[in-house]
Amino acid sequence: MPKKGMEAIRQQQLIEATLQVIHDQGLQATTLGRVGQRAGISPGLVSHYFGDKGHLLAATYLYLVRSLEQEYRKARHGTAAGLPRVRAIIDANFAASQSDEVTVSSWLSFYAQVNHVPALARIQRVVTRRLGSNLTHALSTLMPRDHALHVAEGLGVMIDGLWLRASLRTGGLDVDAARAMAHDYLDSQLQMLTGDRYDQSA
Amino acid sequence: MPKKGMEAIRQQQLIEATLQVIHDQGLQATTLGRVGQRAGISPGLVSHYFGDKGHLLAATYLYLVRSLEQEYRKARHGTAAGLPRVRAIIDANFAASQSDEVTVSSWLSFYAQVNHVPALARIQRVVTRRLGSNLTHALSTLMPRDHALHVAEGLGVMIDGLWLRASLRTGGLDVDAARAMAHDYLDSQLQMLTGDRYDQSA
Amino acid sequence: MPKKGMEAIRQQQLIEATLQVIHDQGLQATTLGRVGQRAGISPGLVSHYFGDKGHLLAATYLYLVRSLEQEYRKARHGTAAGLPRVRAIIDANFAASQSDEVTVSSWLSFYAQVNHVPALARIQRVVTRRLGSNLTHALSTLMPRDHALHVAEGLGVMIDGLWLRASLRTGGLDVDAARAMAHDYLDSQLQMLTGDRYDQSA
């Protein structure tokens, strides 16, 4: 049971320690003891601050998600509508905060748990929709809505695939290559549209 | 004399039970006890047939991988070289044996463990390369080798992304939609090539 | 439960396999499975022939004891009474059948269990007394009975100590040295007697 005077500092410490441990040992081997050790505090205190392992993991996942949403927000606000904003949203997925090793591999670990832990599923649903609606909205200025939906979905899938590959240490896919591939996908979709229009106009 | 050949039968039974349990409860909650229960045998027998949990899991993952390779083989052998074969390889990833719920979610569970379990990493490396080389080879008849490599990589990423989304029960992506999206990606890449050539020839 | 048609051959095989396994892995790690494997028969058959692990171990210990008694018998029957017979009894303890590695280390393993397994205790009691009475009897022709008892006990202790040291692989005590030391002890005791007599006669 989270106590009233509970400090945000401790929570943040513990979330970061959790991410580190997940990255180092995998979610399976992430025990409260190891998290506490990593954070430099006693094992009992971990339970104390989060009440429960489930709550710690959910909070950690939420932290990842919020961090991604933060990047989306920056992308939306700092760019002109239309293509620049679409590209900014793509780039947001590969921002420094999103592409460090720890984040990427933790994200995958959680993903594998989403189907089995309702608390994580709730969080997950939000983030998937958010990326979709961000992209759809930005693309809508460039093409009809149904096209926008289609391209947004394709881009979302592509980005997930890229994250997945990047998370494999043997994957040999670095961040820059991944980002380029996502933009490349967008290019091809845009060209297809142009081609279509050209065909139609012909 | 007891029934002969029990070993192979039991191993297959246990692998299938393992997949079921992973699908139902997640890899974290996959205990030898639950696997045994699912297979209708005593917990001790699970260890007996696989030596230990690690070997059971590795054997299960290998089973998934082999099954996918089997689909690739069918795709290669049953089609004419060129575009039909490329499409067949794409389809192989979405064949019935690959797209049932159990397979898809088990695959994701293993994926999350690959970085932390060397035995799984070894298996994983093979399957990633295999898809890449199958696609590259098939695409090579249609375009220059460097293009083929690029498109093959993009397709691989796309397919991984599609599997990932499909594995989320909330993903709302069904098999047919996923396959269509992969072919769509191929289309757009082919058209881009044509466009390039057109541009160059202009 | 030993079956009626049970073959002595199997029992002998199993006892020898048991001794080997004890020597190789220690009594702690001596499982029926390993014994069966060593004997080249199925694990179930081990239980079948001895009913019970306890019975197998008791039979094995008894085998060791009988083998030693056999040596004593040879020593008694093949020598003239008096000093030669005493020396022969000493030598019996270091006969080839008693001093091979397997016998020595198995003997120690059982010794450690004697206090905790009544079936072994019964067997043990016999063998200790037997050595004592053999020696006492043989020594009685050389000295008064109370002296004989004393020397016999000292020799028995010496022999046990020698076996103990020899059983340690790091002990650096080989059979010949051990035997020599036992005879040396006898010599010193005999000389002490002589000295006593000399003193008394002085």
Place this chain on the structure above:
Amino acid sequence: MPKKGMEAIRQQQLIEATLQVIHDQGLQATTLGRVGQRAGISPGLVSHYFGDKGHLLAATYLYLVRSLEQEYRKARHGTAAGLPRVRAIIDANFAASQSDEVTVSSWLSFYAQVNHVPALARIQRVVTRRLGSNLTHALSTLMPRDHALHVAEGLGVMIDGLWLRASLRTGGLDVDAARAMAHDYLDSQLQMLTGDRYDQSA
């Protein structure tokens, strides 16, 4: 804050409980559960304090060995060089701390494991050498070095044999008798030496 310094206290408690259990049930039946029960703590805590069973047993053996070495030290320091010190070293082996039932039977249990557990072998090697060198050193003032070595070895064997017999509950050898026998052995060896000299001088 919880009680500090619990670790050392618990470790000592557990070592003593281990000795008790070994004495009562034998090393084979010495489980962490029983040790914990004897110490009045939960089974999990035993592993917690010693990491694993092997370390607990090694620590327990080391405790026995250290206790014996402590007696040797007292013997060396509290006596004049020469014969008194030799006798003191002999007595050290039969001091109260060394001759209680629990110590004696635990010692035998470990002895039987020494050949199969490297961690115990390392400890064992030390203690055997220590007794030998202590005795040899003390005897060197009384006789030539090669004689001293010989007598020391004989005494060591004798002491081991006496411990072995004493450890058997049916052995009927009490501590005082055992000590007397060791001194008796020394006497006979000394007399032999004198006799030799006498013979030579004659």
Place this chain on the structure above:
DNA sequence: TATGAATGAGGATTCATTCAT
């Protein structure tokens, strides 16, 4: 007689969680 499949109990170990200090 022999096999080896199968069981189920038992043991070591890990871990989330609680609690006295």
Place this chain on the structure above:
DNA sequence: AATGAATGAATCCTCATTCAT
């Protein structure tokens, strides 16, 4: 607020033993 001692449940694994064939 913080510690880390303590618990007890859960899990993996081994093994003696049984039993159908």
